[in-house]
Amino acid sequence: VWNGSRFVLMNLKITAQEFMQGLGTLSLEDKWILSLLNRTTEEMNTHLKGYHFDRAAMRSYNFFWDEFCAYYVEKSKPTLFGKRGDSTNKQKILTIVLLAALRLMHPFAPFITEETFHLLKERFPHLQ
Numbered sequence: 001v002w003n004g005s006r007f008v009l010m011n012l013k014i015t016a017q018e019f020m021q022g023l024g025t026l027s028l029e030d031k032w033i034l035s036l037l038n039r040t041t042e043e044m045n046t047h048l049k050g051y052h053f054d055r056a057a058m059r060s061y062n063f064f065w066d067e068f069c070a071y072y073v074e075k076s077k078p079t080l081f082g083k084r085g086d087s088t089n090k091q092k093i094l095t096i097v098l099l100a101a102l103r104l105m106h107p108f109a110p111f112i113t114e115e116t117f118h119l120l121k122e123r124f125p126h127l128q
Contacts, residue, residue: 001064001105001109001112001113001116002112002116004064004065004068004069004073004098005098005102005112005116005119007073008073008094008095008098009116009119009120009123011080011091011094012091012094012095012123013087013091014088014091014092016123016124016125016126018088018092019092019095019124020126023089023092023093024086024088024089025089026089026093029071029072029075029076030089030090030093032072033067033068033071033072033093033097034093034096034097036063036067037063037097037100037101040059040060040063040067040104041100041104043059044056044059044060044104047059048107053108056107056108057108060101060104060105060108061105061108063101063104064101064104064105068097068098068101072094072097073094076090076093076094095120095124098116098120099117099120099127102116102117
């Protein structure tokens, strides 16, 4: 969790004002990760309502590691490193998904999620 979060934090070049301006056109992988985030949130809510804490913990971990880090972050690297298109929108999506993933994992890994959220809050003070 720390390494994935650190990668996103190291590659955020946008300001708080740019972040607040909203999203531009979404690529296919942007739509995919946001859709998957919504489905994961629904699954987590179902698991938590059913007191299946083990399933909820595994689902949050699998989303963060298998889908966000292993796929989306990797697909974002060419854009972040200036080899393909403007990276502003990609940085916004990475931040949005990272924040949501931290919230999903917080009941199971509060120390690392709190520290990462604190680092994001320093950069984007308007976050809640």
